[in-house]
Amino acid sequence: MIEQSLSTEFCRIDDLLLKRDFAGALEKLRSIPIPPLDSGEYAYFCILLSEVKLYLSEYDVDELLKRAISYYKFRNENDRFARAKFLFGWMQVALGNNLDARESLLEAYAAYKRCDDFRGEARALNHLAYVATLSGEIEYAVNCIKQCIGIYDRLQDSEKSIAFSNNLAAIYYRCGEIKKSISEYRSQEARIPALGNDIQYHYYLRFSIALAIQGHIELAKNIASKINLLPVDYRRQRALYWEFLGAISLIEYDWVSAEKYLLKSLPLSLEIAPESDHISQTKRLLADAYLGLKKFDLAQKYAEEALVVAEKINERAEIAACYRVFARVALHDGKNDKAKEWFKRAMDLFAMIKSRYELAVTRYLYATSGLVDNNERIALLYMAKEYFESEEIKPYIDKVDSELSSLDRPKLPIRPNDSSTPVFIAASRETKKLLEKAEHFAPTDFTVLITGPTGVGKDQLAKYIHWASGRKGKYLSFNCASFPETMIESELFGYSAGAFTDARKDKPGLIELTEKGTLCLNEIAETPLNFQVKILDFLETKTIRRVGSTQFKEIDVRIIAATNQDLQACMMKGKFRSDLYFRLKQIEISIHSLSERCDDIPELVRHFLKGKGFDFSRDGNADKFKELCAVLSARDWPGNIRELENYLKVQSSISGNNIAGLLEQIREFSPSDGDFLFEILNETNWNQSEAARRLNLTEGGLRYRMSKLGIIRPSDK
Numbered sequence: 176m177i178e179q180s181l182s183t184e185f186c187r188i189d190d191l192l193l194k195r196d197f198a199g200a201l202e203k204l205r206s207i208p209i210p211p212l213d214s215g216e217y218a219y220f221c222i223l224l225s226e227v228k229l230y231l232s233e234y235d236v237d238e239l240l241k242r243a244i245s246y247y248k249f250r251n252e253n254d255r256f257a258r259a260k261f262l263f264g265w266m267q268v269a270l271g272n273n274l275d276a277r278e279s280l281l282e283a284y285a286a287y288k289r290c291d292d293f294r295g296e297a298r299a300l301n302h303l304a305y306v307a308t309l310s311g312e313i314e315y316a317v318n319c320i321k322q323c324i325g326i327y328d329r330l331q332d333s334e335k336s337i338a339f340s341n342n343l344a345a346i347y348y349r350c351g352e353i354k355k356s357i358s359e360y361r362s363q364e365a366r367i368p369a370l371g372n373d374i375q376y377h378y379y380l381r382f383s384i385a386l387a388i389q390g391h392i393e394l395a396k397n398i399a400s401k402i403n404l405l406p407v408d409y410r411r412q413r414a415l416y417w418e419f420l421g422a423i424s425l426i427e428y429d430w431v432s433a434e435k436y437l438l439k440s441l442p443l444s445l446e447i448a449p450e451s452d453h454i455s456q457t458k459r460l461l462a463d464a465y466l467g468l469k470k471f472d473l474a475q476k477y478a479e480e481a482l483v484v485a486e487k488i489n490e491r492a493e494i495a496a497c498y499r500v501f502a503r504v505a506l507h508d509g510k511n512d513k514a515k516e517w518f519k520r521a522m523d524l525f526a527m528i529k530s531r532y533e534l535a536v537t538r539y540l541y542a543t544s545g546l547v548d549n550n551e552r553i554a555l556l557y558m559a560k561e562y563f564e565s566e567e568i569k570p571y572i573d574k575v576d577s578e579l580s581s582l583d584r585p586k587l588p589i590r591p592n593d594s595s596t597p598v599f600i601a602a603s604r605e606t607k608k609l610l611e612k613a614e615h616f617a618p619t620d621f622t623v624l625i626t627g628p629t630g631v632g633k634d635q636l637a638k639y640i641h642w643a644s645g646r647k648g649k650y651l652s653f654n655c656a657s658f659p660e661t662m663i664e665s666e667l668f669g670y671s672a673g674a675f676t677d678a679r680k681d682k683p684g685l686i687e688l689t690e691k692g693t694l695c696l697n698e699i700a701e702t703p704l705n706f707q708v709k710i711l712d713f714l715e716t717k718t719i720r721r722v723g724s725t726q727f728k729e730i731d732v733r734i735i736a737a738t739n740q741d742l743q744a745c746m747m748k749g750k751f752r753s754d755l756y757f758r759l760k761q762i763e764i765s766i767h768s769l770s771e772r773c774d775d776i777p778e779l780v781r782h783f784l785k786g787k788g789f790d791f792s793r794d795g796n797a798d799k800f801k802e803l804c805a806v807l808s809a810r811d812w813p814g815n816i817r818e819l820e821n822y823l824k825v826q827s828s829i830s831g832n833n834i835a836g837l838l839e840q841i842r843e844f845s846p847s848d849g850d851f852l853f854e855i856l857n858e859t860n861w862n863q864s865e866a867a868r869r870l871n872l873t874e875g876g877l878r879y880r881m882s883k884l885g886i887i888r889p890s891d892k
Contacts, residue, residue: 181207181216188223195373197230218246222255225262232411232447234269236262254295257286261299271450271488273306280306293330297323301342309452309490311528313350314743320346337363338374345381349492351531353566356385372405376412380419387426388532390569395423411453414443418457425460426570430467437461455485455493462500475504492533495524499537506544515546527757535562539571543578550585550618552578557615558762585618588645597638600782603774609764610639616762617643622714624699624759625737627766630817633737634697636766641693646733648692651685656701663706670722678723686719686732693733699759700740700751711755734759769815776819777804783820787827789834796834803838825849825885840883849884856881861888 184203191200204224212220221243225236240263247256260283267276280303287295304319320343327336344359360382367378379401387395402416417440424433437460444453458481465474478500485493502517518541525534535558541547542555560575562568590596601610616623617640625633634652641650658666665675669684685694696702702710713719714734718727736759745751769776780803781791791800812818830836852870859865867877881887 181212185219185223192223192226192230195230195371197227200227201231214246218243218259219255222259222262225266226258229262229265229269232269234266234448236266240266253286253290254292257283257290257292257295257299260286261295261302264299264302268302268306269448269451271448271452271484271490273309273489277303277306293326294335297326297335297339301339304342304346308346308349309488309492311491311530313346313529316346317343333366334370334374337366337370341374341378341381344385345377348381348385350529351533351535351562351566353385353388353532353568357382357389360385376402376405380415384419384422384426387423389567392423392427399423410443410447414440414447414453414457416440417443418453418460421457421460421464425463425467428467430464433464434461434468437464450484450487452485452488452490452493455481455488455490457481458484459493459496459500462497466500466503471504471507474500478504491524491528492530495521495528495530495537496533498524499533499540502544503540506546511546514544518544518546523757526760527753531562532566532568535559535568535571539575539578549582551620553582553585554616554619554621554762556582557612561612585615587614587643597635597642598782599632599636599639600775600778602778603772605767606772606775609766612762613640613764614643616640618645620733621761622733622759623735623762623764624742625735625764625766626742627739628768628815629739630815631766631768632816633739633766634695636764637693637695637735637737640735641695641733644693644733646692648732649689650693650695651689652695652697653685654697656698660703660706663702664709665722668709668719668721671724673723675723681721684719684721686713686730687728689732691731693735695735695737697737698739699736700738700742700745704750704752707752707755711752711758714755714758769812769819773808776808777801779816779819780804780807780823783823784827784834784837787824788832789827789837790832791834793834799834799838803834803841806838806841828885843883849886852880852884853886856886856888 184207188200188203191197191203200223204220204227207220209217209220221239225239225243228234228236240259243259244256244263247259250256260279264276264279264283267273267279280299284296284299284303287293287299300319300323304316304323307313307316307319320339323339324336324343327333327339340359340363344356347353347356347359360378363378367375379398383395383399386398399416399419417436421433421436421440424430424436437457441454441457441461444451444457448454458477462474462476462478462481465471465477478497481493482497484490485497498517498521502514502521505511505514505517518537521537522534522541525531525537538555538559542552542559547555556575556579560572560579563571563575599610599613601607613623613636623637623640625636627633637652638650653667655663665682665684667684667686669682669687670678672678672680696710713730717731718729720727742751742756746753746756777800781800785791790796807819814821826840827837830840852866855866855869856863859869863874863877867874870877872880
């Protein structure tokens with residue numbers, strides 16, 4: 176009878192937790208006498224008490240949860256083991272122990288799956304997403320939250336589905352996708368007032384900060400003020416409220432209000448968990464406020480304290496933000512070299528964790544610090560502007576435009592009257608913008624990563640960037656896929672006499688040969704992992720050591736990398752180093768396929784045909800050329816520009832360099848006709864009688880098509 180009564184009491188406490196009546200649940204738990212409980216009852220009591228305390232922001236539940244986990248670990252009670260593991264992971268998240276949190280939450284997720292507890296799965300995934308966001312693993316975090324939304328959609332629980340949609344918006348905000356974040360919040364706006372206070376509370380806070388970043392300060396404050404209409408009962412909620420008001424004040428440069436709000440938040444956060452992300456963020460925001468107030472000693476103090484906590488919990492966005500504070504303090508103290516180092520460390524880390532808003536802000540601050548030359552300043556401002564415009568962050572757009580208007584744009588080298596200067600055709604709006612971006616960054620030493628499908632002109636763009644840079648050395652291109660792993664190092668770094676068999680004399684590598692020039696590493700995804708470390712080391716130190724030598728040599732070389740592969744997918748598969756990826760993509764330029772920029776085709780055709788001696792000035796040629804371009808633009812070019820160029824090369828040699836004749840020729844046969852015919856001839860071992868029979872043609876008809884399409888047996892060339 177007593178057991179039945181206790182079981183009923185535990186069920187009532189669970190009901191109170193579902194209703195979020197934590198005070199009532201705690202009161203009932205305190206009324207339960209501990210000594211009569213057996214080990215199983217006490218284990219469940221530990222779970223219930225831990226959950227109540229965690230909701231009340233009390234994190235001293237380590238021993239309670241360890242007792243529960245130890246009891247359920249070897250029993251067939253997956254639901255309670257999962258719950259205990261989840262709560263333990265929650266506690267570790269709050270205390271900043273992210274590695275332990277991830278391990279525990281993954282175990283909880285697996286146990287919830289074993290007992291088909293879908294809501295439990297969602298709880299574990301939600302916390303896993305939070306841990307991943309802190310570490311900058313944005314794709315993983317987004318995937319976790321989308322799984323949560325899918326679970327609650329299947330359960331037809333709209334309130335939970337909306338809550339997780341808001342979490343998704345928060346992740347978008349954190350990685351700098353401000354427009355996507357605001358859009359997600361707006362999509363839920365009409366339904367929020369009917370939901371629970373806790374959901375409303377977090378929604379209004381997060382939505383307000385995203386709006387403030389875009390410059391909608393008054394609207395942000397109005398949204399945040401709705402929190403005053405909600406009952407705020409818990410210390411964590413009050414601490415977050417003051418922290419967010421402080422952050423909004425920083426965005427509008429109201430340093431005094433920011434200090435006031437953040438100093439209200441800090442004691443509450445310290446009471447809750449002295450080593451949590453709220454502590455690192457609040458202290459770092461205070462450091463930013465003191466920078467605005469010109470109190471640099473206090474800025475340094477709070478940033479140092481914030482960094483200690485951020486490093487312990489691996490909160491990399493806050494680590495990078497602390498580096499940025501150190502840079503600005505060092506700049507004020509006249510320590511320019513140290514300031515440069517801190518700015519670069521901050522930018523590298525923000526780039527690595529994909530914190531795009533913070534990266535753009537840091538680039539702006541570095542550009543306006545007086546630490547960089549005119550060309551690098553323009554490049555940094557241009558990169559910042561590109562992001563701010565994409566996310567409609569008006570306050571910074573205006574500031575960047577003002578800075579750029581006061582600077583002289585780098586002048587391109589004088590183009591000689593010959594064919595030695597590389598040409599990159601840009602007629603479409605998109606390609607013109609791409610070329611403008613390349614010209615802005617060309618005079619700097621930033622590494623460039625060019626991506627795009629095969630045949631879109633990656634190498635040609637790399638050559639153009641080298642020319643536009645004004646660098647005095649050579650341009651060389653190295654295809655990483657063309658050499659075996661054993662040869663790549665000696666080809667790039669060179670070797671000393673006796674380094675290996677047949678190494679009879681010293682030989683410089685391509686990096687040395689491009690001194691003061693540009694080296695393009697084509698197919699960079701094909702480099703082996705152990706060699707990627709050496710490329711990274713060269714990029715960091717600008718020194719090389721020949722194979723077989725002990726001497727290091729400093730080399731001034733600009734590196735451009737190109738690939739047709741998805742390097743992020745390669746990283747996920749363990750085939751490409753993430754640190755090299757982020758070092759290479761200081762500037763990333765993506766060239767789209769030809770089918771996505773058809774406006775470029777007429778100018779490309781004109782360029783290729785001019786090289787073949789076509790005369791565009793003859794009567795009637797202008798109209799014929801328009802017709803020709805219309806026909807070519809309507810076709811698919813899976814091989815992109817390279818395929819178009821090769822096709823025109825073959826067809827123009829048959830048509831006799833005459834536009835009308837070329838148009839007639841091209842209308843009669845398409846590129847796919849040639850591919851198909853070539854395939855049939857190969858299959859029949861170039862037996863023309865058999866090929867003609869298969870194609871239902873006479874042999875004369877087959878030879879006519881071969882002539883028109885420029886098809887010759889490879890052995891006859």
